Amino acid sequence: MKNEKKPMRNKRFLLHILQQIAAFGMVSGVAFLVLFSFVMDDSVTKxxxxxxxxxxxxxxxxxxxxxxxxxxxxxxxxxxxxxxxxxxxxxGTKEIDIVAFANRKNGEMPDSGIRYKLEDLLKWNQYGTASVLEDYTLTQFLDKYDDNQPFYNGTLTESQKNALRSKFMEEIYVPEDRVYYEETGTDAEVEEQPQTNVEVLNGALVGLQVTEAVPDEADADENTTESEYLNGYQGDALFEALLQGNSKLFTSEPYGWYRSLQEQVQALAVNVMNYGDAIAGIYIDTSSNTVHVLIPVLKERYKTVDGFSLEDYADNLSEYETYRYCLEQSISDLGYNYREYLHLKDAFxxxxxxxxxxxxxxxxxxxxxxxxxxxxxxxxxxxxxxxxxxxxxxxxxxxxxxxxxxxxxxxxxxxxxxxxxxxxxxxxxxxxxxxxxxxxxxEDDFKMASETYDTFLKYRMFFVVLVAASVLCYGILFLYLSVVAGRIRDREGNVTVRLSWIDQIPTEIYLLFCVLVMAGIYVMTLATEVGRYNASYVAQYREQVICALAVTGTVISSLLCALWYSFIRRCKKGNIWKGSLLFLLFDKVVKRIFRGIKNIALHIYDNAGNLARALFLFGGIMAYNFLAGIILSRTRNDGVFVLRFIIFVLVPDALAVYGCYYNRNKKKELIEGIREISEGNLNYQIDTRKLHGENLDIAQAINSISESINAAVATSMKDEKLKADLITNVSHDIKTPLTSIINYVDLLKRENIETQPVKGYIEVLDQKSQRLKHLTEDLVEASKISSGNIVLHMEKIDLIELLHQTVAEFSDKLEERRLTIVDGFSGEPVYIKADGRRIYRVVENLFGNICKYAMPETRVYIDRELTEDGKYVILCLKNISAQPMNIRAEELTERFIRGDVSRSTEGSGLGLSIAKNLTELQNGKFNIYLDGDLFKITLKFPVYEEEKE
Structure with missing residues (x-):
C-alpha cells in the first residue's frame, strides 16, 4: 500500500511545484505590464x-x-x-500695486497708489494674516469711516431693527481695554497682547449676565435714576427698548442719558445696513452711556512703500474692506506664484x-x-x-x-x-x-518615459502571453488540487481523507498564521504602492522590483495554497472544530461540568412546584450575581475589570435572559398546539422532548386532551355512520313492501269501488302509503347529506322556468287550500348553476311546506330580484302561518323539529332541513325569517356566467 501511495504523492508534489512556477510567471508578467506601462510626469501617473x-x-x-x-x-x-x-x-524690492494686482484678471486697472514691496508680501504670506477688533464709540466710528453720514432720528424700519439685532452682543459690556485678536492664515505669528479685564471664551466677548427682569416704563417716574433703570433693563432688553424708541417718560432733561442712547442706536442703523459684515458687533457701555462699534481690522505687519497703513487710504468702511480684500488676495496669489516659480524655474x-x-x-x-x-x-x-x-x-x-x-x-x-x-x-x-x-x-521625464515605452513595446506581447498561460495553468491546478486534497485511494478502490502534518496544528494557531500572512501581504502592498509613485525609484530599479515582486508573490502563493489546501482537508475531514484547542477544553472540561449542572438543575426544576421553580431560578441568578459582584469588587482597579465583568456577569445574565426567552417560546408552542386542536387538527401532538417543568406538564395534558377528543370524535363518527347505515338499510327494507302496498292500493282504486266505507278506507290507505313513501325518501336524502355521500351534477338551470313548473304541479294542492300565488318572479330568465334534481327538491319541499302549514284563503308571495352588481339572484317566498309560530327561526331547519313540536299535521320534519342543506351544497344561501305569523324564506344563488374560452 505504501508503494501505491508514493507515486501519487510524488505526482501531487510535482503539480504543486508547477503551480508555483505558474504563480511566478503570473506575478512577474503582471509586474512588468504594470511597472513598464506607466510613467511619472510631475508627480502625475500616466x-x-x-x-x-x-x-x-x-x-x-x-x-x-x-x-x-x-x-x-x-x-x-x-x-x-x-x-x-x-x-x-x-x-524683492519690486513694488506691487495691490489693487491693480488683485484685479489683474478683470482688465487693466489704474494705479491706486497702494504699493507694497514684493518681499514684504511674500513674508506676509509665510507668516499668515491676523485680524484685530478695534473698538470705536459711535462718534469715533462716524468721524473715521462715515463722516458724511448724518444722524438719523425717527422710526426705524423692521429691516433696520433686524440688522441691528444681528450685531448686538446680548450683554452689557464695560471694558477697560477693547482689543481682541483673531488669527487667520497659516503659520501665523501674532504678538501677545496684554490682558486686562477682557475675557476671551469660544471666540466671543463675555460681559455681565443678562437678567430676565424687564421693567415697564410705566413703573418709572421722575425719581427713577439711571442705575435703577439699568438694573431692570439689562442687555438685550435695554437694546430692544432703544430700538422701539417709544419712551414717553424719558424725554425731560434728567433722562437725557436715555435719549442720547436712543439717538445713537438710530444713527447707527443706516451704517449697519450699508456695511453688513464689515461691522463685527455692537454693545452698550453703561458707564458712559455710549454705543460702541467693533470693527475687524487687518493687523498690518508691514507698511506700504510710502510708510502708511492700509486704513490711511480708505475714506469709508466700504473702501477699507475693498482694500483689505485686495491686500489679502495679493498676499495669497503671490505666495502661491512664488512657490510655483521656484519649482518651474528648476524644472525648465x-x-x-x-x-x-x-x-x-x-x-x-x-x-x-x-x-x-x-x-x-x-x-x-x-x-x-x-x-x-x-x-x-x-x-x-x-x-x-x-x-x-x-x-x-x-x-x-x-x-x-x-x-x-x-x-x-x-x-x-x-x-x-x-x-x-x-x-x-x-535626463528628464521625457527621456525616462521614452526608454520605458521602448522596453515595454519590446517585451509586451511576451509577458501578455506569459500572464494568460500562467493564469490558466494556475487556475486549473488550483481547482484540481483542491478537489483531490487529502484524498487517498486504498487497494479496494475506496477513497478516504487523510490529514497531513500541517493539518494537525490546532485551528487557532492555524488561523493566527493565516492572519499574519495576510498582514504581510498588506504591508508588502503598501510598500509596493509607495514605490510605484516614486518616479526615480521605479526608473532605477524596475527590473529589481519585478524580480522582488515575483519571488515574494511566489512565496505568498505557496503559503496561501498550503493554508487553503489544509483548510480543504480539514473541511473534508470535519476537523475544523474538533481540531481546535477550544474544542479540547470544552469537550474535556467545560462540557462535562455544564452537563452535570444542567442535569441537576433540570431534575430539581422538573420535580418542584411552581413557586419552588420560580424561587429556584430567581434565587440562583441572584446568588450568582452576588458572588460575582463580591469577587469583581476586589479587582475593580484592575485593567481587565470590564472584560471580567462581561464574562462573569453579563454573559451569564444574558444566558438567563435567553433561558426565559426559550421558556416563553416553548409556551408559544403550547398555545400553537391548543390553536391547532381548536381548529380541528385532532391528530396534532406537541413535541415534549425539549420541555421541562410546567411546560412539560401542560404539553402532556394537551396531548392527552387531543387523544381523548380524537377518540370521542372517532366514536361519534362511527356511531353516525352506523346510524346512517341503519336508516339506509331500514329505508330499503321498507321500500319493497311499501311499493307493493302502493301498487295494490292503486289496483283497488281502479276497481271503482263505490261502497262505503270501503272507498274511504282505500283513500286513507292511499294517503298514508304516499306519506310513508315521502318519509322514506326524506330519510334516505337526509342520510346521504349527513354522511356526505351525495353527488351533484351541476348544470345551467333556468330558475324562473323551474318556479313556473313547480307552481303548475302544486296548483291542485294550492286550490285545495284556497291559496293564491302572487307572481313577482315572472320576467326574463335567470340562470343559475345547480343540480337539476336537487334544486327541484328544494323548491318542491318549500311549496310542500306552504301547502301544509299556510293559512287557508291567504296569499303566497313569490318575488325574485338581482343584487346591485348583478352577480346574485334572490328568491323570496312569504306566507301567513296557520298555526302560531312559537319557536325560533333557526330551529325550523333542525331535523325532526316538526315532530318535536306538534304532530297534528302531516310531515316528516325533514323538509326544511333537506332544503337548506341542498341549497348550501349548491353554493346558495338559505334563510328563514319570522315576524309574528309571517313566514318568509329567502334563497340566494350566484347568477350563472358563461365560461370564457
Whole structure:
C-alpha cells in the first residue's frame, strides 16, 4: 500500500511545484505590464495602453499629455517669472500695486497708489494674516469711516431693527481695554497682547449676565435714576427698548442719558445696513452711556512703500474692506506664484529639460523675451530652428491667429483658451515657440518615459502571453488540487481523507498564521504602492522590483495554497472544530461540568412546584450575581475589570435572559398546539422532548386532551355512520313492501269501488302509503347529506322556468287550500348553476311546506330580484302561518323539529332541513325569517356566467 501511495504523492508534489512556477510567471508578467506601462510626469501617473499600436513614444497619448502639461506649466512659469523678476533676476524690492494686482484678471486697472514691496508680501504670506477688533464709540466710528453720514432720528424700519439685532452682543459690556485678536492664515505669528479685564471664551466677548427682569416704563417716574433703570433693563432688553424708541417718560432733561442712547442706536442703523459684515458687533457701555462699534481690522505687519497703513487710504468702511480684500488676495496669489516659480524655474532651467521654448512680447513699448535657449537666434530664423532641432514643436502667434505644430493634440481654440486666463501677461503681440528635442540628450521625464515605452513595446506581447498561460495553468491546478486534497485511494478502490502534518496544528494557531500572512501581504502592498509613485525609484530599479515582486508573490502563493489546501482537508475531514484547542477544553472540561449542572438543575426544576421553580431560578441568578459582584469588587482597579465583568456577569445574565426567552417560546408552542386542536387538527401532538417543568406538564395534558377528543370524535363518527347505515338499510327494507302496498292500493282504486266505507278506507290507505313513501325518501336524502355521500351534477338551470313548473304541479294542492300565488318572479330568465334534481327538491319541499302549514284563503308571495352588481339572484317566498309560530327561526331547519313540536299535521320534519342543506351544497344561501305569523324564506344563488374560452 505504501508503494501505491508514493507515486501519487510524488505526482501531487510535482503539480504543486508547477503551480508555483505558474504563480511566478503570473506575478512577474503582471509586474512588468504594470511597472513598464506607466510613467511619472510631475508627480502625475500616466499609463500606456497595453495594446497600443504606436511604434514611437512621440506618437503616444502619454507624450501628448506630457507636452500639453509642459506647455501649461511654461505659460504659468512665464507669468510667475514676470511677477518675481526684474531684469532677469528675482527682485524683492519690486513694488506691487495691490489693487491693480488683485484685479489683474478683470482688465487693466489704474494705479491706486497702494504699493507694497514684493518681499514684504511674500513674508506676509509665510507668516499668515491676523485680524484685530478695534473698538470705536459711535462718534469715533462716524468721524473715521462715515463722516458724511448724518444722524438719523425717527422710526426705524423692521429691516433696520433686524440688522441691528444681528450685531448686538446680548450683554452689557464695560471694558477697560477693547482689543481682541483673531488669527487667520497659516503659520501665523501674532504678538501677545496684554490682558486686562477682557475675557476671551469660544471666540466671543463675555460681559455681565443678562437678567430676565424687564421693567415697564410705566413703573418709572421722575425719581427713577439711571442705575435703577439699568438694573431692570439689562442687555438685550435695554437694546430692544432703544430700538422701539417709544419712551414717553424719558424725554425731560434728567433722562437725557436715555435719549442720547436712543439717538445713537438710530444713527447707527443706516451704517449697519450699508456695511453688513464689515461691522463685527455692537454693545452698550453703561458707564458712559455710549454705543460702541467693533470693527475687524487687518493687523498690518508691514507698511506700504510710502510708510502708511492700509486704513490711511480708505475714506469709508466700504473702501477699507475693498482694500483689505485686495491686500489679502495679493498676499495669497503671490505666495502661491512664488512657490510655483521656484519649482518651474528648476524644472525648465537650462540643461534640466529636453523642452526648449522662446516667448516674445511687446508690453508698453518694451520688448520682453523669456527663453531657455542656449544660443541667440534671430526672430526670422526661429521657426526654422524649432522645426529643425525639435522632433515635436508648437508655434503659436495670437496676433495672426496661427498655430503651426506637428502634434495632433492642440487647436487654435485650445491655445487661445490656455492663454485667456493670463491675458494681462500675454498681450496680442505675444509669440510662442515650444519644442521637444526627441533625441533626448537630457535626463528628464521625457527621456525616462521614452526608454520605458521602448522596453515595454519590446517585451509586451511576451509577458501578455506569459500572464494568460500562467493564469490558466494556475487556475486549473488550483481547482484540481483542491478537489483531490487529502484524498487517498486504498487497494479496494475506496477513497478516504487523510490529514497531513500541517493539518494537525490546532485551528487557532492555524488561523493566527493565516492572519499574519495576510498582514504581510498588506504591508508588502503598501510598500509596493509607495514605490510605484516614486518616479526615480521605479526608473532605477524596475527590473529589481519585478524580480522582488515575483519571488515574494511566489512565496505568498505557496503559503496561501498550503493554508487553503489544509483548510480543504480539514473541511473534508470535519476537523475544523474538533481540531481546535477550544474544542479540547470544552469537550474535556467545560462540557462535562455544564452537563452535570444542567442535569441537576433540570431534575430539581422538573420535580418542584411552581413557586419552588420560580424561587429556584430567581434565587440562583441572584446568588450568582452576588458572588460575582463580591469577587469583581476586589479587582475593580484592575485593567481587565470590564472584560471580567462581561464574562462573569453579563454573559451569564444574558444566558438567563435567553433561558426565559426559550421558556416563553416553548409556551408559544403550547398555545400553537391548543390553536391547532381548536381548529380541528385532532391528530396534532406537541413535541415534549425539549420541555421541562410546567411546560412539560401542560404539553402532556394537551396531548392527552387531543387523544381523548380524537377518540370521542372517532366514536361519534362511527356511531353516525352506523346510524346512517341503519336508516339506509331500514329505508330499503321498507321500500319493497311499501311499493307493493302502493301498487295494490292503486289496483283497488281502479276497481271503482263505490261502497262505503270501503272507498274511504282505500283513500286513507292511499294517503298514508304516499306519506310513508315521502318519509322514506326524506330519510334516505337526509342520510346521504349527513354522511356526505351525495353527488351533484351541476348544470345551467333556468330558475324562473323551474318556479313556473313547480307552481303548475302544486296548483291542485294550492286550490285545495284556497291559496293564491302572487307572481313577482315572472320576467326574463335567470340562470343559475345547480343540480337539476336537487334544486327541484328544494323548491318542491318549500311549496310542500306552504301547502301544509299556510293559512287557508291567504296569499303566497313569490318575488325574485338581482343584487346591485348583478352577480346574485334572490328568491323570496312569504306566507301567513296557520298555526302560531312559537319557536325560533333557526330551529325550523333542525331535523325532526316538526315532530318535536306538534304532530297534528302531516310531515316528516325533514323538509326544511333537506332544503337548506341542498341549497348550501349548491353554493346558495338559505334563510328563514319570522315576524309574528309571517313566514318568509329567502334563497340566494350566484347568477350563472358563461365560461370564457
Amino acid at each position: 499609463r500606456f495602453d497595453i495594446f497600443s499600436e504606436e511604434k514611437h513614444f512621440e506618437d503616444t497619448d502619454v507624450f501628448d499629455e506630457m507636452l500639453v502639461n509642459s506647455l501649461y506649466s511654461i505659460i504659468r512659469y512665464n507669468v510667475a517669472k514676470s511677477q518675481m523678476e526684474e531684469g532677469g533676476r528675482f527682485d 532651467g537650462n540643461g534640466n529639460t529636453n523642452i526648449q521654448f522662446y516667448f516674445r512680447m511687446v508690453m508698453l513699448g518694451d520688448k520682453v523675451e523669456v527663453s531657455n535657449l542656449t544660443k541667440e537666434i534671430s526672430l526670422d530664423d526661429m521657426d526654422n530652428y524649432f522645426k529643425t532641432n525639435c522632433g515635436r514643436y508648437v508655434i503659436y502667434k495670437p496676433q495672426n491667429i496661427t498655430l503651426d505644430t506637428n502634434t495632433h493634440i492642440l487647436t487654435v481654440e485650445e491655445m487661445f483658451e490656455a492663454f485667456s486666463s493670463y491675458e494681462y501677461a500675454y498681450p496680442d503681440t505675444a509669440k510662442m515657440w515650444i519644442g521637444v528635442d526627441t533625441a533626448y540628450p537630457v
